[in-house]
Amino acid sequence: MAPQGSPAPLEFGGPLGAAALMLLLPATMFHLLLVVRSGPARLLGPPPHLPGLDALWSPRALLLWLAWLGLQAALYLLPARKVAEGQELKDKSRLQYPINGFQALVLTAVLVGLGVSVGLPLGALPDMLLPLAFAATLIAFIFSLLLYLKAQVAPASALAPGGNSGNPVYDFFLGRELNPRVSFLDFKYFCELRPGLIGWVLINLALLTQEAKLRGSPSLAMWLVNGFQLLYVGDALWYEEAVLTTMDITHDGFGFMLVFGDLAWVPFTYSLQAQFLLHHPQVLGLPMASTICLINAIGYYIFRGANSQKNTFRKNPSDPRVADLETISTATGRKLLVSGWWGMVRHPNYLGDLIMALAWSLPCGVSHLLPYFYLLYFTALLVHREARDERQCLQKYGLAWQEYCRRVPYRILPYVY
Numbered sequence: 001m002a003p004q005g006s007p008a009p010l011e012f013g014g015p016l017g018a019a020a021l022m023l024l025l026p027a028t029m030f031h032l033l034l035v036v037r038s039g040p041a042r043l044l045g046p047p048p049h050l051p052g053l054d055a056l057w058s059p060r061a062l063l064l065w066l067a068w069l070g071l072q073a074a075l076y077l078l079p080a081r082k083v084a085e086g087q088e089l090k091d092k093s094r095l096q097y098p099i100n101g102f103q104a105l106v107l108t109a110v111l112v113g114l115g116v117s118v119g120l121p122l123g124a125l126p127d128m129l130l131p132l133a134f135a136a137t138l139i140a141f142i143f144s145l146l147l148y149l150k151a152q153v154a155p156a157s158a159l160a161p162g163g164n165s166g167n168p169v170y171d172f173f174l175g176r177e178l179n180p181r182v183s184f185l186d187f188k189y190f191c192e193l194r195p196g197l198i199g200w201v202l203i204n205l206a207l208l209t210q211e212a213k214l215r216g217s218p219s220l221a222m223w224l225v226n227g228f229q230l231l232y233v234g235d236a237l238w239y240e241e242a243v244l245t246t247m248d249i250t251h252d253g254f255g256f257m258l259v260f261g262d263l264a265w266v267p268f269t270y271s272l273q274a275q276f277l278l279h280h281p282q283v284l285g286l287p288m289a290s291t292i293c294l295i296n297a298i299g300y301y302i303f304r305g306a307n308s309q310k311n312t313f314r315k316n317p318s319d320p321r322v323a324d325l326e327t328i329s330t331a332t333g334r335k336l337l338v339s340g341w342w343g344m345v346r347h348p349n350y351l352g353d354l355i356m357a358l359a360w361s362l363p364c365g366v367s368h369l370l371p372y373f374y375l376l377y378f379t380a381l382l383v384h385r386e387a388r389d390e391r392q393c394l395q396k397y398g399l400a401w402q403e404y405c406r407r408v409p410y411r412i413l414p415y416v417y
């Protein structure tokens, strides 16, 4: 069943673009995993060798990944400190979501700590990244197919605005159903924040442990990368409720793009800097380390300040922390902030995120482009995401959005873009 009304415009280059991305994204991930451990570690060079199926396929890795998903699902289903309501849906209902992501992170840390104390070989994880990534990719394809089939029997009101073009390749990629769930387990919300994000910091920790084993102690650069990215993941889970207003949850269907992004792309490519440091140790002096910490702190300050200001305002515009900010009224009854963070550029949170991305790469030195892959990819992702969001906001708010763009002319970087 397709949703009623005019069909949504095709994004990501339509069916051809979607098909290309479905090949290109896993290929890029495997390329990165292979080159990072090679001597030259060239981002644009060929991988040292092409792995055979025996290097990729491992039933142990598949079982490990399934056990990880099972553990995270069990932690998700534990009693939560709060149950939050999502945005209003087409049928005027609101879904409920457990707020216990930070609790899941802490419990995972406790379980891993206990495991290590009884001999769990955490340091073996770095050698399993290739088969683990292969297992995650396989799971992503199968899971996306099941979600696609599930959407065939979903009511029209449960379908996403995009992802229902009638072209199976495009719809499989974008995702047909907006909030697929079984009982209280909301697959998109679960995958966006739990297995991938927590898996990312666990992989980082394993790389740090392995570096300590190889070189006597973890390097300062490895500590910084681990610390910065743990802060980022801890922050995402602490402010978990805020994810309910992101376009991934409110607008995009749950298809291959997000399933693969959440379960494979995030843990295996976002940990690239720590992987690089294990294979290419860097010496970092204290003055440089302090400068990088300052850059990360500035990025985090902007990112958190902007996200919290918007979330507070959306929850309660008369909250004293945002009540004095200047706003524009829109025909929908909602207002837009035009002062504070959201009066500087139209996406101050992206700016903060990008500054942090730079700080995560700098500990890896400037001799290689590879550790800057995240910064390059993330810039492209956010520029594209910003354009998608602008389109949606223009549709939602019309003239009021045009007025906002006139008053706040820059998108991400003041006076530049």
Ligand SMILES: NC(=O)C1=CN([C@@H]2O[C@H](COP(=O)(O)OP(=O)(O)OC[C@H]3O[C@@H](n4cnc5c(N)ncnc54)[C@H](OP(=O)(O)O)[C@@H]3O)[C@@H](O)[C@H]2O)C=CC1
Pocket (backbone or CB within 6 Å): 245, 246, 247, 248, 303, 307, 310, 313, 314, 334, 335, 336, 337, 338, 342, 346, 347, 349, 350, 353, 381, 385, 389, 392, 393
């Ligand atoms: N690490 C990663 O891989 C990724 C991280 N991110 C991060 O996720 C976070 C969320 O990003 P994202 O979901 O893209 O978008 P935003 O959090 O920027 O949300 C955009 C929405 O905010 C509302 N809005 C826009 N301008 C204003 C304004 N002036 N006043 C009030 N509300 C406004 C609009 O929705 P409405 O009016 O309906 O409320 C708009 O659709 C960001 O910090 C981003 O950096 C994102 C993608 C990937």
Ligand SMILES: CC(C)CCC[C@@H](C)[C@H]1CC=C2C3=C(CC[C@@]21C)[C@@]1(C)CC[C@H](O)C(C)(C)[C@@H]1CC3
Pocket (backbone or CB within 6 Å): 025, 192, 193, 232, 235, 236, 243, 246, 248, 257, 258, 260, 261, 262, 265, 266
């Ligand atoms: C693989 C493709 C190129 C695209 C996949 C994109 C996904 C990896 C990202 C889309 C939006 C994301 C968000 C986060 C992680 C990456 C994905 C899933 C986020 C959970 C990271 C932590 C942040 O604090 C956040 C604001 C909660 C993020 C929300 C969006």
